[in-house]
Every structure is written in C-alpha cells, then in structure tokens.
Amino acid sequence: MTDGITVAIAVAAGTVSVLLALLIARAIPMLSGTPARSPTAMPAVEPIVMLFRDRRLVDATGSARTLLDALPGDGDWSKLWVWLAQRFDNPQVALEKAAADGRATLSGSSMRGASSLRLQAEDMGQGLLRLEIVDPQLGHAGITINSHSLAAMEDELSILRESVDHAPVLIWRENPEGVVTWANAAYLREVEAQMDGEVRWPLPRLIELPADAGLVRRAQIDLDQKVRWFDCHLQPGDNHRTIFAVPADEAVRAERSLREFVQTLTKTFADLPIGLAIFDRERRLQLFNPALIDLTGLPTGFLTARPTLYATLDALRELRMVPEPKDFSSWRSSIATLETEAASGHHVETWSLPGGQTYRVTGRPHPDGAIAFLFEDITSEIAMTRRFKAELSLGAEVMDAMESAVAIFDADGRLLSTNRLFEELWGAHVATTLRGFNEIWRRAAEDSPGYQALRAALSADRGEGQQKGALAGPDHALLSWRVCPLSGGRRMVLFVRAVPKATPASTRDAMGPTEARRATAAG
Structure with a gap:
C-alpha cells in the first residue's frame, strides 16, 4: 500500500514539473517583449x-x-x-x-x-x-523548395549555360535603347580582343544593327585590319531583342568567288560571236552575253529583268526571230519540246528565219536543273554549203559528160569520185579502194602486159607525169588508159575504148542518113 502511494506521488511530481517548464517557456518571450515563434514559422531570409x-x-x-x-x-x-x-x-x-x-x-x-x-x-x-x-x-518571404525540383532546375541551368557559352556564335541581348544587357562567352571573348582584355559594362555593341532591321541581316566586324562577316538573326521580345550572329566568312568567300567566276565567264562570253542564254531551274534568265543582243535584237532592259524562257521566246517571236509556226498551239508545243529536249540532253535545231537568216540553236542541260541555249548565226555557213554542193553537182555533171570513164583516188588509195561511164564500164560500188580495182583490172586483162604497165604507172612517182597504155576491158574490148597525177597526192585514171563499140543495125536503121554514115564509119 505504501509502495503504491509512493509511485503515485512520483508521477504527480513529474507531471507538475513538465507543466511548470512549459509555462516558463511561454512566459519568457512575453516578459522580454519578443513574440512567440510559431512551430511552422520559416526562418528569416539571410541578407x-x-x-x-x-x-x-x-x-x-x-x-x-x-x-x-x-x-x-x-x-x-x-x-x-x-x-x-x-x-x-x-x-x-x-x-x-x-x-x-x-x-x-x-x-x-x-x-x-x-x-x-x-x-x-x-x-x-x-x-x-x-x-x-x-x-x-x-525580404520576409519564406519559400519552401523541393530539393529534387531544385536539383533538376540547377542541372538544366548548368546545361543551358554550358551550351550557350560554348556555342560557336555570338549571342547577346539588347534593350530598346540598344544597350547590351547580356552576352554569351563568345561575345565576351570578342569584346576582350577589341578592348585588350579589359571588359567594362555596359558592353560595347560589336555589330551595329538598326532598330528596324529585318529578322536576318549580314554584318561585319573589323578586328586588327581583318574583316569578319556574320549573318545576324534577330529574335524580338518584350522590351528587348536577342541577336544570334552566325559566322559567315566561308559563305562570303564562296559568294565572292562565285561573283568573280561569273564575271570571268561574262568577260569571256562577251567576246564570243555566239549568243548565250542560261536559264535556272525555274527557267529564269540568269546569264547572257552581248552577242545574244546583237543576234536577236532583244532589249538589254528586257534581258536584265530576268525573263522566263517562255517570255524570252515570245519576245523573239514578236521580233520575227524564230521560225513562224502555223498556229499558236503548235508554237507552244514547239517551245515545250525545245525545253524538254534541252533539259534531258543535247538538242540542236536549225531556225530558218523570215528575214533570210539561219540560226543554229543548241540546248544543253546544266547542273541543278538549269539549261543553256546557244544561238549561232550560220547563214554564211549554209550559203557556203549550198555553193559547195552546187559546185560538186556541177563537177559531177561535167564528169558524166566526158567521153572517158574517170575515177579519182586519194593519196591513200581511197576512191573519191567516179563518173557514169566508169560505173557502166566496171560496175557501181564494186570496190572502194585502188587495191580493189587493181584486182578487178587484173582479172579483166588476165594479168597481161597492159595491166602490168597500168599497175606500174599507178605505183610510180607523180613526178613522172601522165602515163598511157592499153589493156583488155571486161567485155574483152581494147581500152586505152591514162594516169594523171593531181594535187595532194591524188591520181585520176581514165579509160577510153580504143575501138568504139559498133552500133547495132536496128539502131542504124532508126538513124538518119548522116548519123548512119557516122556510125558505120565509127564501126
């Protein structure tokens, strides 16, 4: 009984002690004038x-x-x-x-x-x-941040910062007054190079871009007497704009080389007598030379406006510098055919113009779908060809009118020309070389001394002059032959019947008295 009372007294004393401690803890802030802190209150933000x-x-x-x-x-x-x-x-x-x-x-x-x-x-x-x-x-905000979210944001910030600072482009931000408010590491390095390593804020503007500049603009930086080019991409924002300056030195050099190459081609083509017109894949004129203006009569202003292929051909049609078609549909069809053939391969067409001129139009494909057309005035060439053909025809008529069978061989023994009597005597297309005809003549003359003399004459030096002889022909008639040297190592062989061929009696009966006496005397 005594032990139970003792335990109860001890428990009661402990409880009273705890209550007194709590009361004292609450009373101390009140006595000191300091408000009690709530168990959920956040600590003050450190300055x-x-x-x-x-x-x-x-x-x-x-x-x-x-x-x-x-x-x-x-x-x-x-x-x-x-x-x-x-x-x-x-x-x-x-x-x-x-x-x-x-x-x-x-x-x-x-x-x-x-x-x-x-x-x-x-x-x-x-x-x-x-x-x-x-x-x-x-100043008095208590903010609770999830540690995992904070770590994720810090990782993303680190990645973004590293990416921007290692980017091979200049990136900076400007306010509406044009003051640089932020820049990446590449921009800062350029500033250090221009300011001898001392960087002060606000940063200088390396590239001056007007406020109304477009979204893409090419600009340059002069550094140590060296010009560097950049393609500036502008990204507008709220009360600022961000500029991304991508190095464009290689592009500028390539464009300069291309311009120089085009200028070289233009100077070269300017001296050509052939008109040149190059159309791109969209069929717009990109390059032409002065000869095109001289040959076609197209205005310079029209050509410099980069007309299409159809517009160019329509302008040529109005100037009567193309063959006149029967109707407009056939004209359009001819244009389509010209373009298709020129784009797919080599195309050559001859234009006989209403004014009497003749043009050769050549179309050739170029890389990347472009096509080039060459306009060449071949009027004199056509006239010369026609004269040459007329002279050849006249020569053939003269040779056919000769009473001798004639064959002409070049220095290598190839047959160049024969007349009608030669083909009637020895046959047409029986041989094409002197060697082939030697074999024909040998068989006809049965390798007689007359053939040997002819062969020796054909093999002799041209300085010996004309040589003559006789041999048996294909019908065993006696033929007299003559070898005449010509210029360029060519030789002419002539065959004439030593005894004219007798005229048949039926033919003499049909002749008049005078013609019959001449035929009988000849026989």
Whole structure:
C-alpha cells in the first residue's frame, strides 16, 4: 500500500514539473517583449552582403557566396559587376557616391525588369567596401523548395549555360535603347580582343544593327585590319531583342568567288560571236552575253529583268526571230519540246528565219536543273554549203559528160569520185579502194602486159607525169588508159575504148542518113 502511494506521488511530481517548464517557456518571450515563434514559422531570409578590399572579396554571407558561385566568369568582383550591370543602369555611380558621401543607394532598372532591387554601397574606410543587394519583395518571404525540383532546375541551368557559352556564335541581348544587357562567352571573348582584355559594362555593341532591321541581316566586324562577316538573326521580345550572329566568312568567300567566276565567264562570253542564254531551274534568265543582243535584237532592259524562257521566246517571236509556226498551239508545243529536249540532253535545231537568216540553236542541260541555249548565226555557213554542193553537182555533171570513164583516188588509195561511164564500164560500188580495182583490172586483162604497165604507172612517182597504155576491158574490148597525177597526192585514171563499140543495125536503121554514115564509119 505504501509502495503504491509512493509511485503515485512520483508521477504527480513529474507531471507538475513538465507543466511548470512549459509555462516558463511561454512566459519568457512575453516578459522580454519578443513574440512567440510559431512551430511552422520559416526562418528569416539571410541578407546578401559582401565585403571587398580593393576589389578582392574579404567576407560574405552565405547567400552572397551562393550568388557569386552561381555567376559565370572569373573573379568575384568581375562576376558580381557583370551581374549588377545587367540589372542597374550605372552601378559605377553608387561606388563614386559612396566614396564621396560614405554611403549610397541605387535602385534597379525598370527597363531591365529589376525595379524591385536596391544596391547599397558603404565605404568603411581603409579600402573596405560593403555591398548589400536588397529585394524588398523577398525580404520576409519564406519559400519552401523541393530539393529534387531544385536539383533538376540547377542541372538544366548548368546545361543551358554550358551550351550557350560554348556555342560557336555570338549571342547577346539588347534593350530598346540598344544597350547590351547580356552576352554569351563568345561575345565576351570578342569584346576582350577589341578592348585588350579589359571588359567594362555596359558592353560595347560589336555589330551595329538598326532598330528596324529585318529578322536576318549580314554584318561585319573589323578586328586588327581583318574583316569578319556574320549573318545576324534577330529574335524580338518584350522590351528587348536577342541577336544570334552566325559566322559567315566561308559563305562570303564562296559568294565572292562565285561573283568573280561569273564575271570571268561574262568577260569571256562577251567576246564570243555566239549568243548565250542560261536559264535556272525555274527557267529564269540568269546569264547572257552581248552577242545574244546583237543576234536577236532583244532589249538589254528586257534581258536584265530576268525573263522566263517562255517570255524570252515570245519576245523573239514578236521580233520575227524564230521560225513562224502555223498556229499558236503548235508554237507552244514547239517551245515545250525545245525545253524538254534541252533539259534531258543535247538538242540542236536549225531556225530558218523570215528575214533570210539561219540560226543554229543548241540546248544543253546544266547542273541543278538549269539549261543553256546557244544561238549561232550560220547563214554564211549554209550559203557556203549550198555553193559547195552546187559546185560538186556541177563537177559531177561535167564528169558524166566526158567521153572517158574517170575515177579519182586519194593519196591513200581511197576512191573519191567516179563518173557514169566508169560505173557502166566496171560496175557501181564494186570496190572502194585502188587495191580493189587493181584486182578487178587484173582479172579483166588476165594479168597481161597492159595491166602490168597500168599497175606500174599507178605505183610510180607523180613526178613522172601522165602515163598511157592499153589493156583488155571486161567485155574483152581494147581500152586505152591514162594516169594523171593531181594535187595532194591524188591520181585520176581514165579509160577510153580504143575501138568504139559498133552500133547495132536496128539502131542504124532508126538513124538518119548522116548519123548512119557516122556510125558505120565509127564501126
């Protein structure tokens, strides 16, 4: 019984002690004037304070060190100054005022979305400078962040920052006044190269782009008497614009080489008497030479306006510089045929113009679907060919009128020409060389001395002059032959019947008295 009473007394004493301790804990804040902290209350946000001595960090709060560690670049002062210059119009003013008055406060720039920030600078003497960054909106905010979400955001930020800083293009952001508010590592390197390694904010504009510039614009940078080209892609945003400057040196060199090549071709084609017109894959005129104007009469202004192939041919038709078709449908069909054949392979067409001129039009395919047309005036060539054919026809008529069978061989023994009597005597197309006819003559003369003399004459040097002889012909009639040397090593062989062939009696009966007496005397 006594033991139970003792235990009960001990439990009651312990309970009273706990209650007294709780009362004392609640009473102490009340007595000191400090409000009691709620079990769910968040700790106060640590201020961002940094202490520099001659621009070297001496001390900093935990939040300030976290900010400096997250900033890109080298050196605490440089990293902080870049960050401040992106959010304050001119932080140098705060430093100068603090040096003069001992303390200065600078508000953030509303144009840069940092109007709630304040920069407090205090000169503490002996080269010490105290900087505090204050954001009233977050001064008493208690924010709970999920650690996994924060880690994911930090990883993504690290990837984005590394990608942007290692990008082989210049990237920067400008506000509406044209002030550079942010730039990547490539841009900063270019600034360092131009400013001998000293970078100050606000950063200079390496490329001056007007406010009304298009989305893509080519610009250049002059560095150490070396010109570098960039294709600037502009991305507009709210109260800013972001510029991506892609190096375009290779493209500029390629375009310059192409222009020089085209100029060289143009100068070369300018001296050609053949008209040239090159159409691209869209069938627009890209290149032409002066000869095209001279041959076709097309105006220079019309050609420089890059007309299409159909428009060019229509203009030629109006100038009567193309063959006149029967109707318009056949004209369109001929144009389609001309384009198709020129694009698929070599196309040659002769145009007989109404004015008496003759043009040869050649179409050839070019790379990437382009086609080229060559216009050549062949009027004189056609006239010469016609005269040559007329002379050949006249020569053939003269040879056919001769009373001798004639054959002409070149220096290599190839048969060049024969007349009608030769073909009637020895046959047409029986041989094409002197060797072949030697065999025919040998068989006809049965290898007689007359044939041997003819063969020796054909083998002799042309300086010996004409040589004559006789041999038996294909009908065993006696033939007299003569070999005459010609220019260029050619030789002419003539055969004449030594005894004219007798005229049949039926033919003499049909003749008149005079013709009959001549035929009988000849027989």
